[in-house]
Amino acid sequence: MALKYQVVPVTTFAQNCSIVWCDQTMKGVVIDPGGDVAKLAQIIGELGVQVESLVLTHGHLDHVGGSETLAEALGNTPIIGPHKDDNFWLQGLENQSQMFGFPLTKAFEPAQWLDEGDVIRFGDEQLNVIHTPGHTPGHVVLFSPSERLAFVGDVLFHGAIGRTDFPRGDFNTLIASIKNKLWPLGNEVVFVPGHGPSSTFGHERRTNPFVADEMPLY
Template sequence: MSLQYQIVPVTSFSQNCSIVWCDETMQGIVIDPGGDEKQLAQLIKELGVDVQQLVLTHGHLDHVGGTEPLAKALGDVPIVGPHKDDNFWLQGLEGQSQMFGFPLTSAFEPNQWLNDGDEVVFGQQKLQVFHTPGHTPGHVILFSDSARLAFVGDVLFNGSIGRTDFPKGDFNTLIQSIKTKLWPLGNDVRFVPGHGPESTFGHERASNPFVADEMPLY
């Protein structure tokens, strides 16, 4: 048995939505369904994944915009995450959608908030939840120890880190989240960021200009 996943870039922001499943049971989850829900529903059907939950890393529109319509299309599956400190983002979705010219997205609350130490379970697979504030105060990441794989939303990117200039973002908090929550998981861990290509924690520790272990002196 192993963890399988497919990344689907959605919205004009090319946000990495991930369909993740257990290949033994075909039960799965969708992480950050930010939009293009019809395309996602069709692909889920083609893959034969039995979606148990929609899981949100944080409350920004490009990560959550398609959540409610997709949940309905899949038979009212539960929505879980992010951490409750991002509720203000979810309650402000209408304003966010007007600001970015997205389809009007109504405010909603998930069926369950996620906390540090929680687990998201589907089939024979489980993802550990880590609360990683900084980009937003309620951001979480999801980690599969068996697959050595993390879904990190907008905390860390290949060669960069998440923005901290949004309301309640904080640069020092984000750096601390990366160094105290992500790095201890191991250099070999591959990660799927919220935008752009995958990388590994080890690669970012060696070369990412924001969080490399040894910052070069110029």
């Protein structure tokens, strides 16, 4: 039994959309389908994954822009997440589209908002929901305890952290989310960020200038 995933960069922002599945049942989820829906649908078909939900880490356009189109292409798959505090971002998608020169994306609400402690199950696998505000107020991180793997959206990057200069972003809140919510998961945890290469929490604790700390040796 194992969780598998494939990262597919989408949109001009090279946003990391992740197709995640249980290799025993081939049931899975798609995290942050920001765009390039035909490409995503083709890869999902080639992998043979039965997508049970589309999961959003936060409401920014490059992470959610392809959600409704992909959901329809996959047979009206439900869209879940992020936390309800990002609803204002989803309701402002038309403005975001104009601001960033993306195809027009209409406002929508997910079938389900996600809260701290929720569990997303597919096949024999699960992702635990962790509310991590700061980049946006409703941002969530998705953590696989079995694989020691986290999908962190735009909270943390290899050598960097998420921007906090957008509406209702907050630097101190973001740092607290990283140090109080992510670091306790373990230094060995591998994370897939919303942009750029993967890393581990331990590597970032040693080297990331924004969040490096006096971590215990391991």
